[in-house]
Amino acid sequence: MPELPEVEVVRAGLEPAVVGSTIAGVEVLDGRALTRHVGSHDDFTARLSGRAVTAAVRRGKFLWLLLESAAIEPAEALIGHLGMSGQLLLRAPGAPRERHERVRLAIDHPAHGELAVVFADQRTFGSLAVDALVPTADGAPGGWGSDAPLVASQAAHIARDPLDPAFDDAAFARGLGRRASAIKRVLLDQTVVSGIGNIYADEALWAARIHPETPASALSTRAVRTLLVEIRAVLQKALAEGGTSFDAQYVNVNGQAGYFAHSLNAYGRHGQPCPRCGGAIRREAFMNRSSHYCPRCQRKR
DNA sequence: ACGTTTGCCTGCTAGC
């Protein structure tokens, strides 16, 4: 389940291979991978063919490759979202098809030669699109990986993520204060703060000792500050460990799993002892998914 | 056969 740390691992892995390369060929094996592309599959292919890649950028869980744009205005990007099970893999040219392979790009790099960039996705919630770039609202860089104050239009409504230097802590606190919804739902709302999914929401709330159903507006200033500190800590630790992998669904660009699953304190640990107090971690249905928390050290209200 | 997982969309309400 790729969230910010997993997507950043993918971006960082892609960056040295694709920046400076030219897209030499595009194969669309399954059109469902292009559901977010406005235009036909042929249009997608035509817009990418021959284009040079100048940067690999990420905001929250969105990833985009800036495309060189001598004559094209506004400038464009190849934007991707991995959804639940999407993978971007670097392979040798002519490498055998991946299981659930949807799109393959052939790239040519002046220093590294030819390479295949493969988009594979079991559940097809992920997608790729060629998208126009728009100026950022605050004039700051669009995301990690580029200084350009541009963001892919499909990611323009997505808030900055908590590891973004331009993330506005005060605006985050004001946003929580306006919302009566459960804090967990608000953390999962990518227009409030991006990059957090079910795993890191549960982990950050556990670390901050906040019950997932606490109304966001009921949190004290101090609790909000603690929560933000813990969100950043868990995201950074997961990033350092290469992300969280439970199965083959999340891997880096070389197909390798991450190690953060060993560091989880709450997520997926229902019935096991809370590492802090020894009480049993509880799992509850919430928003069509599961919340994992310690009822003893994350008291409601 | 059903539960699991994700972001996003839709339709509703409240308030200015």
Add this chain to the structure above:
DNA sequence: TGCTAGCAGGCAAACG
């Protein structure tokens, strides 16, 4: 009356 923001529920798809 019309707009916006907040809100909650439900959807898509594949796999075990």
